[in-house]
Amino acid sequence: MTGGVSVRAVVEARDLDVEFAVAPGEVVAVIGPNGAGKSSLLHVIAGLLRPDSGTVTVGNHRLTDTASAIHEPVHSRRVGLLLQDPALFPHLTAAANVAFGPRARHHRWRGMRAQARQLAAHWLGEVGAADLSDRRPAQLSGGQAQRVALARALAAEPDVLLLDEPLAGLDVAAASAMRRLLRGVLAAGGRSSMLVTHDLLDVVTLADRVVVIEAGRIAESCTVADLLTAPSTAFGARFAGVNLISGPAGAGGASVTAAGLDWHGTCEADVRPGSSAIAVFAPAAVSVSRDEPAGDVNVVAVGVAELDHRGPVIRVRAEATDGTDDAASGLAADISAETAAGLRLIPGEQVYFSVAARDVAIRPA
Template identity: 50%
Template structure:
């Protein structure tokens, strides 16, 4: 069994986490730089000792501060895959992959057989006799995947494993990880900044901000209806926070009401979500139709795919400015420019209203 249960606090880095994974779960960890994502991995791996907490891998407790228990990193049965493959430069590919079985006191012949098995699984068997310097970035990361899995880890930890790969190698390694983790039912935790990694590889996601988990759940559920500002930003939707003033409206702290559809309770904290493609931009406020009209000062204009993204300045509560995706022709017709005051308009039926995250 490779369940993961973690409850840990580290005062020096101001982080406090509480999470659990079932056998075979793949968890994506998303959040801004400095939020504490890598600290979470390091505590699981045994590279950092929490001030307080308990970490269990399957039926084995590897950290328990109350009992004075701390299993060192090399004895935890955890493998780490980082941005750089970190292969031993003086060893062949086959020897690199056979290293972990040899460390577990398997014989040379058995370790070589395990290496061949995993190199075949990652479509790198033909690279067995090469040295790491003879590999491309994508090939080296494939070998690193094989080496990590050859260790038969209870939990596989992945720290931005595609970040250093080029645009042609990254999709191949992403697909490989998806296949390997699902076929082998490996429990894994992947820290990433790339939404594609979460969508393609993971079945669960947590959003980490300021050393705390602010949102968690199935990947598609969280990204389809995010409740935190970072999750909304990475999912590409607009988020406006406020208080429910009826079953179909959220009122912001600065008095703007946003109408939409959803199950919210009057008087409770709520968020309004809507896609930038559902927003139109007007120079004058329109009247007489069931639409939300939001005054906005333009902060910037960017090309976003085949559209132009018009981004407003920060909301009065400091949240990211809301966006509209419109055509280049519309930008030219309206003669839009940063600093200009305009109106973002979105139909109520395009806005989803949801309860906010509990504080």
């Protein structure tokens, strides 16, 4: 089985320039804004996209090496790719779709047709779809089709499994069932896996590590626990559901200066005055008011960008009051529905966000 996958890729047309590795048996979640290069990265590893320069290595096997003109074809890479669209062959049954990969890889072997049918039956059983073997894709629900697509990917015995938002098009129940299934499949066999997702639940339940890609570059690489408790990028913080302000640390290291404002908090021991630092705080710690509050709190005037209903909580997302992309843009406050009703918030209006210094953690950037 695989010795892990490593990739170094530059794709100039897509402004992609990344380098990292995934250990055997490790599941890495790849997150980032739309258009950041996440899918392009997977396509380079799968062989669907040739980089302008770089290498892709699985174990000791070099799949891509632009310097040596090496580019293994897609069908011989032993890299499985599962997309949001299951892309099943519409004229084949579920069993025939799953058997297609093994038959294509070993088409010269005698008896491969029978062995491929056995593999298809095995993997359909593994993904809980044995009863769907005789159905064609048009007869399958979205969740059922994704199970068959996963069985097809696994039947090809991949050393690397790439998943590009495979749960994005499913309803809540189907996504939950697929998530449970993936948790068992990804942990077995020692294969390296990469998961592109926009869902925090996918990261928490499936991943060991998180890579944040922004503008075609790796902006952050950390454990899932670190992403949730100590993110180091604005996107990582927003994905994890916390607020982050970055800038130079003030005197004593107990503040961060951003967009002309000093954000005071409790600093960690290794924050040095003048060094790059971040201030992190939870949306639940932020108060929203019409009038500027007094007292020993961090206060910033913001515009209301959007309101989002989250059960009994209303999330207020901020934007810069003058239309610029300053430190306030993207900050979030979680307030009760009663508070929101009393404030009568409307997108575009100015309000004040405030947070006590005791609720702000200052860390090295």
